[in-house]
Amino acid sequence: MEELQYLKGVGPKTLSLLNKLNIFTIEDLISHYPYRYEVLKRSNISELIQDDKIIIDGIVETIPIVYRFKGNMNKMQFNINIGANILKVIIFNRAFLKTHLTISKKIVVIGKYDLKNNTIVASDIMFNINIDVPKIIPIYKTTEGLNKKVLHTLINNGIEKYKVTDYVPNYISIENSFIDKYSALQNIHNPSNVDITKKSMLRLKYEELFMFMLKINALREKNSEYTKGYNRNIDINKINELIETLPFKLTSDQEKVLNEIIDDLNSNRRMNRLLQGDVGSGKTIVALLSIYGMINSHYQCALMAPTEILANQHYESFKKIIPNLRVELLIGSKTKKQKEQINKRLENNEIDLIIGTHALIEDSVIFNNLGLIITDEQHRFGVNQRNNLKNKGIFPDILYMSATPIPRTYALTIYADMDISTIKTLPKGRKEIKTIVKSEDDIKDVLTMIKKELDLSHQIYVVAPLIEGENNDSVTKLVRQYSLAFKKYNIGMLHGKLKKEEKENIMFKFINKEIDILISTTVIEVGVDVKNATMIVVHNAHLFGLSQLHQLRGRVGRNSFDSYCILIGNKSNERLKIMESTTDGFQISEEDFKLRGSGDIFGVRQSGDMNFKIADIKKDYKILQKANVDAKEFLKKESLDDYIHIKNELSKSLNITHV
Secondary structure, X not given: OOEHHHOOOOOHHHHHHHHHOOOOEHHHHHOOOOOEEEEEOOOOHHHOOOOOEEEEEEEXXXXXXXXXXXXXXXXXXXXXXXXXXXXXEEEEOOHHHHHHOOOOOEEEEEEEEEOOOOEEXXXXXXXXXXXXXXXXXXXXXOEOOEOHHHHHHHHHHHHXXXXXXXXXXXXXXXXXXXXXXXXXXXXXXXXXXXXXXXXXXXXXXXXXXXXXXXXXXXXXXXXXXXXXXXXXXXXHHHHHXXXXXXXXXXXXXXXXXXXXXXXXXXXXEOOEEEEEEOOXXXXXXXXXXXXXXXXXXXXXXXXXXXXXXXXXXXXXXXXXXXXXOOEEEEOOOOOHHHHHHHHHXXXXXXOOEEEEOHHHHOOOOOOOOEEEEEEOOHHHOOHHHHHHHHOOOOOOEEEEEEOXXXXXXXXXXXXXXXXXEEEOOOOOOOOOOEEEEXXXXXXXXXXXXXXXXXXXXXXXXXXXXXXXOOOOOEXXXXXXXXXXXXXXXXEEEEOOOOOHHHHHHHHHHHHOOOOOEEEEOHHHOOOOOOOOEEEEEEEOHHHOOHHHHHHHHXXXXXXXXXXXXXXEOOOOOHHHHHHHHOOOHHHHHHHHHHHHOOOOOOOOOOOOOOOOOXXXXXXXXXXXXXXXXXXXXXXXXXXHHHOHHHHHHHHHHOOOOOX
16 A cells, blocks of 8 residues: 655645545545536636626736635635626635735636626636636545645646556456556546546446445355354244244235245355345244244244334233243343343253343353344444344354335345345235325314324324424424323423433333323334324424335334324425325335435445445446446456455455445
8 A cells, every 4th residue: 555645745734634535545545536527618708697607717807805704704806807808706715815816817717607797706716727628627525725736736646656456357348348447547537528537437436336346245255155054954834833823814925035034044054134124014023933943943042122112022022922932031221130140041041032132242141052143123233233142153043124125226235245035015904104294384284183093092103303492393392382282191202312211211101001192303213013103293304314204104004093194394395205105115215215325324324335436326326236247257257366456455355244
């Protein structure tokens, strides 16, 4: 890795500024790609109308005057002579340019043309650029104290000094007519025309996605090799006997997914499977049947949930379905003595199934013969937390469950080293939740609908984005308003600032029908199964993401009652229109991905190398698919010993866990 401080033009101050941009090596520097390009083509001022974009060159006619405001804000203005006319230029927060704007200096100004006042409100001013012929100018993210010209010069110095490593195998470059990497770097930072810039982008995007998918697929192969040799001998007949006792019939999707899991458990490789299903699709019963099969093969099982309420819910549900199950609940609120007793019984193989929260990963928790680990709402746990539990057994099989449907792109990337099972069909008897968008002006209608549900002895969730404030986007304000509107009813308040014990207590009260209306932030997003809750009202719903709204909607509709999701917000908001049009979580996840891109779609950034320098897995999905196919083919047919640079890069990354 080339040292950045030895590059021409990089002194201690510049090095510090580059570090602020997360540039620490020459490789980082040359892969600090432009985030957009400005095509500099001189505007014909006679054709422009009010507020048109303008690109014009001329000479500075007057000494710039700087006006300063509070908070380090400033405005600078001066006149520019463009030959046939003199224009006033105004630019904000660029007072540092004043010393460069000397009389008769030739400059290029980019901005918005105020025809009425013969003024340019400038967004940028450039020096030493000739636009007699149109030019493509790369625009970089930079930081105060490091101007764009200096950064661009350093990047070009880096390209000349750095020994470029090409990670795309030669046969792939030939097949796809890729330009070489050095040329791609030169052209992307110094574009001469649009066509060559596009070819350079394609080449660099492909390499980035190819290496990413190579790591993902190599990790998958490594995991597969690492886990050979454990057939659990699951007796399907015993599972079928339990299925016959259930008060409902499994859906076709549940049967299919259960068979996929059993096949994994009976195979000679370790299961590493994600079970995804929309809210209320019946993932839990599939998990229980899998656990039952493992226990009958004399293995212990562990189920980790993100909250004590959810853990307790699983515990009560499992005991009800299998009364003689040797199951125990291990949660943080247990006393030290209770935990010690549970741990002792677990180690002595007197417990078949342990259900708990983070308490399960403590060093004192020792299993006798752990065979299966199930993590519920898996994205709520960090990678290290999941690994701590995974390492407690000798190659236990792993099943992750998620009620957050995953867009196809994520399934191909973050979850590519896992098998994925999907439940789409909902159990019979489940009614579709009716979603209605209302504006703030419709609040009386909303209150009438709430009253109707309360009269039926049903319970209501009310959600706001903020804890405190005087608008209708805060929990505290809504508690006061709802208390006036529904004086006869018990109203509870729940938010993230409450202590853990307080939150648990309020939720238990709601579950036990001691609270009629629960006003909360999104802390109720994942978790409890309150069958008597039939309506959720979300204030300022346009402030929430699509997947988040869908998760909130899933708090109701968990019985045969008619259930409603009322979204109060801007009726023209695209997300709210989508919510009103569909209850399909998988369709919503794809729409959310289109709207929000590859950022924080689960609420928590997943681990793994998702911070791409030039690729965008939303926009470049076709390139991603091609890179995935090529990566699999490469690992299948090629010897890594013939590609030492790729081998070295993989060896650095194969200990990364992407799930």
